[in-house]
Amino acid sequence: MTIQPRELAEMFLAGEDERAMEAVLGYLENHSHDELYHDLVTPAMYLIGDWWQENIISVADEHLATAVCDFVVSAAELKRKPKQGESRKVMVLGPEGEDHYIGLKMVTSLFKDHGWQVQYMGPNLPLDAALESAQRWKPDVVAMSAALAYRLPALKMYSEAFRKLDFHPTVIIGGRAVATADITKLRTEGTLVVKDLPQLKNWLQTGKETDNDFEISI
């Protein structure tokens, strides 16, 4: 039987990295990486959030679960066949003060799956460092994520700063905070607001140059 998010969440919390990895690699035998992230791992992490709300687990447990989850996602990444293709470049990061990064890793994976070159900069990246790296590497797209609702202003500020760079990268923002926010308040020119991985996939496959159409469809 296919593994359910609840079982995986339990393995994460018990620190059972080996079992979790086996389960995930088994799942990958007849599912795609997209399905793995969207249908299994993300729901498992959200369940962990629910259990904290129920006072069943503590933040310390969440730390352990995140470490195991990170390990499993990294292992799954090694199983992905490298794709050669377009050499468009994307830089992936979280703004300063934002430490949630599992979503970023999944976004990285999806871009790679579509043949992009990805620079994963991790979460909690100060704006100066982010701008400097972007200036050096000149990505076509900058993808950012926030899970904390009160990081939205930072995302907006970062987006505007990136848009001002002379090579005008497209900016994509996503993450739990974005998905639950009022999008009209977030939208700035040249910034795409993407709700989840399936939407990002859709953009990667169809919306290459039609940023505006896509924005409207949200």
Added chain:
Amino acid sequence: MTSKSPFESWPLPAYQLNRKLEVVESSEAANAIFGKAGSFLELLDEGSEAKAKKFLQGSRFSGPVELNFKRRDGNTMLCDLHCNQDSDFMLNLIAVPKDDNVSKVAGQLASMRSRLNDTNYDLLLEKERTDKLLQRVSELSAPTIDLGGGHLLIPLFGDLDSAKIETIRDHILNDVYEKKAETVLLDLTAMDKISPEGMDYLRSLLQTFKIMGIDNIITGVKPEHAKGLHALKATMEMRFEASLAKVLSGRRLTDESNPAGKTK
């Protein structure tokens, strides 16, 4: 002595709430760390409001409840909230900050992760640079030199293998077309090994030239290439010349006064 509330001098954030979760009293420590609020929920991070409501109003006080408080300095602080209920339905709460140890370990983990990341980033930039250099080297190993009079000289350097072909193929065909070449001189003097794919490539390149109506002359053939090239010659028309110099002077290509340059 004024009758101070027993709460006030508590060394930890402490609150007394009514049933609507409004703050009736609070300790000095509470006000110093979190500031004042009318409703207890205002003190919390928005992700903790529902949890607090559920546990405080449901009177489920079997153990402490973890909640994220908003500190006056803007940071979030994780606390264990201990709670009991008076006979007159007042709630007494004590918040015990708890994330010090965890955040230290978490901080260390985060910095390890970011160091790994930096290394990755530098490697990526370096790789990109070397890839470009390699590509450039490959391109330079098959320059196209316009000799005038419709003659294009292409000296090939180094090994001819599939990777090299991949990089030189397009620019050779492009240059041949753009420079309107009528005769291509392929010089193999500086050519090292030719792999089987290299030989195939040579064949298809020469065939393409033929289709484009371009003559070809191959010069500088070494003994180790001779066998393979001879096999090629059996399948298609090819012209060999021993040395490049001979071809050039024979066609008076070294002489600017002969613009047509096609005379024998």
